[in-house]
Amino acid sequence: LAVGIHAVRRSGIQVGDHVVVLGAGTIGLSCLQFAKLSGAKILMVADFLAPRLEIAKKLGATHVVDLSKEKSVAAYLEKNPQIMGEEGVDIVYECVGVEGSMNECIKIARKGATIMVLGVFGDEVNHFNAAWVQDREFNIMGSLMYTWRDVTDTVDAIYTGKVNVDAMITNVVDLDDGAKGFEMLDKQAKDNIKVLVKVSGKE
Incomplete structure (x- = not known):
């Protein structure tokens, strides 16, 4: 959980932001919960495993994308433009750690958006559209672990029931x-x- 609060803080999230979390494992669901606590308006979570998406809904996801049925998050949003509206996606939390997920981030983020990379990449990313990063002025940041403040605030959030x-x-x-x-x-x-x-x- 402390990994999640650390990433959400680093992302500079604002009340009313539109957020996408790629990957509904422990880290992705932690980001989801702290993004919700920070006032995100739209919280979309994508994963290949339906049981994890059911948990994401219980934890506050406003939308889920089952990637075992949908081609990609980008394709899903193209079919459902009303979800993000004209504002688009403000922050993407990449919690998978594969090349395809990284490229998905830059396809769905709005101009000037923040992309937080939390996934642990076992291989190098060999095919990455750097031209989009430059053209859309993305802020791409890595997030590894947590600080002592993150840990104590996480314990407090658990104790007070703010996170599940x-x-x-x-x-x-x-x-x-x-x-x-x-x-x-x-x-x-x-x-x-x-x-x-x-x-x-x-x-």
Whole structure:
């Protein structure tokens, strides 16, 4: 969660902004929740896994895009221009870490928009339309982790109920079964977002 609040702060989000989150994993859903708390007006989340999109809706997404059914977010917005209206997309949070997702960002963002890169890229991005970055005057920023302030504010948000962590925890295992938790994330990725490992008998 602290990764999400850090990225949202770095993005300079404003009340009323139109936001798209690419990727509905732990980080994407964290960005979603803190963008909502920051006053975003439209919150669109895109992912290939329908169960994750259902959770995104519970956490405040105003729109979701199932990429197992839609060609791309850009194509979806082209078919539904009323969603973003003339204002367009102010901020895109890239939480996937693949070349196609990065290019999707620059296709959907309005001129002068901010693109926050949180996804961990395993490979180099070899095909990237830099001409669009220059022409549309995008602000592209990376966001890696968090500060101590981000951590303390996240704890406060959890304690006061401003964010929903329960919806993001899809399984709980005992410490002795920690390996089982990793296996769930590896082999049952579509059914899991965050597996919580209990370090004591109390939850």
